[in-house]
Amino acid sequence: MGRLALALAVLVLAVTFSWAARPATEDSGPRLESKIAVNNEVRFTAFSPDGKIAGVLKSNKIGLWSITDGQQIQMLDFRTEQPVFADFLDEGKQLLVGFDNGQIQLLEAQTGKRVRSLENGAPAWIVRVSGDGKLMATTGANREIEVWDFAAGKVLYRTAPNLGDIEDLAFSPDGGTLASSADDTNVYLWDTKTGQQKAIVSNLLLTTFGLVYAPDGKSLYAGSGDRTIHVIEAASGKVTRGFPAQKYPVVALSMSPDGQRIAAVYRDANEPNGDTPVLLWNAKLGEVLQRVDAPGVKANGCRFLSNGRLLYSTTSSKEIMVWSLH
Amino acid sequence: MRKDRLTRRDLIEKCAALGVVITATNLPISAIAKIWDESEARRPTPPNDFGPFYKKDSPTRRELRMSGDTGLPLTVKGRVLDTRGEALEDAKVEIWHADHFGHYDIDGYHFRGQIPLEAKGEYSFDSVMPGHYPSRVCQHVHFLVTAPGHKTLVTQLYFATDPVFEGDPDKNFNRDPLLMSRELVRPVVLTGDPKTIHAAVNFELCLERL
Numbered sequence: 001m002g003r004l005a006l007a008l009a010v011l012v013l014a015v016t017f018s019w020a021a022r023p024a025t026e027d028s029g030p031r032l033e034s035k036i037a038v039n040n041e042v043r044f045t046a047f048s049p050d051g052k053i054a055g056v057l058k059s060n061k062i063g064l065w066s067i068t069d070g071q072q073i074q075m076l077d078f079r080t081e082q083p084v085f086a087d088f089l090d091e092g093k094q095l096l097v098g099f100d101n102g103q104i105q106l107l108e109a110q111t112g113k114r115v116r117s118l119e120n121g122a123p124a125w126i127v128r129v130s131g132d133g134k135l136m137a138t139t140g141a142n143r144e145i146e147v148w149d150f151a152a153g154k155v156l157y158r159t160a161p162n163l164g165d166i167e168d169l170a171f172s173p174d175g176g177t178l179a180s181s182a183d184d185t186n187v188y189l190w191d192t193k194t195g196q197q198k199a200i201v202s203n204l205l206l207t208t209f210g211l212v213y214a215p216d217g218k219s220l221y222a223g224s225g226d227r228t229i230h231v232i233e234a235a236s237g238k239v240t241r242g243f244p245a246q247k248y249p250v251v252a253l254s255m256s257p258d259g260q261r262i263a264a265v266y267r268d269a270n271e272p273n274g275d276t277p278v279l280l281w282n283a284k285l286g287e288v289l290q291r292v293d294a295p296g297v298k299a300n301g302c303r304f305l306s307n308g309r310l311l312y313s314t315t316s317s318k319e320i321m322v323w324s325l326h
Numbered sequence: 327m328r329k330d331r332l333t334r335r336d337l338i339e340k341c342a343a344l345g346v347v348i349t350a351t352n353l354p355i356s357a358i359a360k361i362w363d364e365s366e367a368r369r370p371t372p373p374n375d376f377g378p379f380y381k382k383d384s385p386t387r388r389e390l391r392m393s394g395d396t397g398l399p400l401t402v403k404g405r406v407l408d409t410r411g412e413a414l415e416d417a418k419v420e421i422w423h424a425d426h427f428g429h430y431d432i433d434g435y436h437f438r439g440q441i442p443l444e445a446k447g448e449y450s451f452d453s454v455m456p457g458h459y460p461s462r463v464c465q466h467v468h469f470l471v472t473a474p475g476h477k478t479l480v481t482q483l484y485f486a487t488d489p490v491f492e493g494d495p496d497k498n499f500n501r502d503p504l505l506m507s508r509e510l511v512r513p514v515v516l517t518g519d520p521k522t523i524h525a526a527v528n529f530e531l532c533l534e535r536l
Contacts, residue, residue: 162478163376163380163470163478163480164375164376164377164378164380164480165375165376165378167378183376183377183378183380184376184380185380185381185382204382205381205382205383206379206380206381206382206432207378207379207380209378225378225379225432226432227432249432269379269430269432270424270428270429270430270459270460271460272460272461273460273461
């Protein structure tokens with residue numbers, strides 16, 4: 001009976017894979033890199049710098065696939081524990097997963113073997129690790145920010161905004177500053193050594209949902225509910241300019257390794273299940289380079305690779321589609 | 327709140343000192359005053375999620391409903407008090423909610439406002455019954471209430487008439503995973519004739535001292 005149930009479960013939950021790449025078009029529009037059939041709702045996805053995609057499924061599983069050859073690498077089953085965050089570390093060799101029971105696990109991406117386990121006490125919806133791998137910042141259900149000594153697995157200090165949830169966290173490239181945005185509409189800049197507040201960006205009227213630093217650390221980009229990407233001088237916390245407003249609020253940002261381009265995911269604030277256009281911006285000029293806003297596009301994670309190629313996924317309850325933009 | 331106002335505890339201690347009150351127990355006056363205070367204490371209004379749709383710098387006004395707005399006209403009124411029932415006349419009340427169709431205004435300040443307080447900590451505003459925001463279960467109004475010397479209150483007002491409760495909010499209030507307290511679901515009084523129905527809700531806001 002047990003074996004039959006297991007076999008049925010495997011059959012029902014089996015993730016099939018099909019490769020459906022098409023040649024790049026001359027207009028350099030988005031290219032469909034792969035189409036992954038999943039018989040499950042995809043909560044979110046994450047990309048590794050070496051070309052893997054992780055799909056967090058509603059069945060408390062995380063599937064890992066190679067984008068380049070279409071092979072399934074792993075199907076990790078966490079049974080009763082629900083992953084609420086996942087991202088790759090160490091050039092894609094490791095997978096960092098946050099669970100709804102407050103646990104954070106570091107796994108070998110290739111094998112799924114657990115490397116380390118940390119107890120956060122509350123579900124961590126957002127987890128960021130500094131570029132040098134020394135610090136980890138978490139936030140989630142407890143509405144606090146915990147800054148950890150990542151190697152020691154110990155919380156160094158906790159801090160919190162005045163009101164509401166924390167919507168995003170970003171370490172500066174040198175790891176000296178942690179930027180956070182909260183539902184009180186402020187962006188906070190924290191000194192990571194002391195945990196003290198360095199600056200508050202208090203003149204944004206609506207919540208910032210996406211934060212990303214320029215590679216030189218001089219500018220912080222804040223994607224906001226006011227449909228705009230604001231450029232903040234990182235040293236002072238002063239808003240210096242904003243990109244032209246679009247139709248929907250910005251919900252996520254990603255910066256190209258050379259700092260020349262920003263990918264922004266937009267979402268209709270009043271229709272959370274609606275389309276989610278992706279716009280590629282010239283980071284210096286604040287001009288749109290490419291626009292992917294065809295009806296039905298539901299972006300669910302994006303990342304630049306080291307060669308400057310942007311990967312993003314669109315998901316439905318049946319499949320993950322991986323797209324690239326050059 | 328006036329700074330020179332006596333609390334119940336101050337009053338009973340003063341009366342005792344003047345010989346106006348004589349106790350018939352072995353308890354000291356301070357203990358009796360404390361017990362009296364606590365026995366009459368109000369529970370602070372339960373907090374609720376802040377949400378991602380707050381917008382700074384909303385205008386001060388009590389008329390949030392504009393001519394031509396679709397939706398059931400709604401008046402919300404109440405008092406801002408501390409846990410001893412003292413009016414907090416210097417409190418600030420800020421509210422925001424979705425329109426009849428469940429949409430938040432992020433371009434302007436429609437259905438957003440800082441509500442001016444009247445005497446005795448009373449507030450009221452006119453608006454429309456909010457619709458159902460697509461990713462939320464219940465109709466709701468967000469409140470941000472501050473007062474010097476008191477903990478900031480972030481909460482939401484819900485309506486007993488919300489179809490989600492199917493007429494039984496006692497039983498069904500937790501159909502919205504963000505609604506943790508039945509106390510936040512308030513009765514709705516409907517008045518007027520069928521052509522001009524108006525909804526009225528009383529929502530007392532009770533803040534804890536720091």
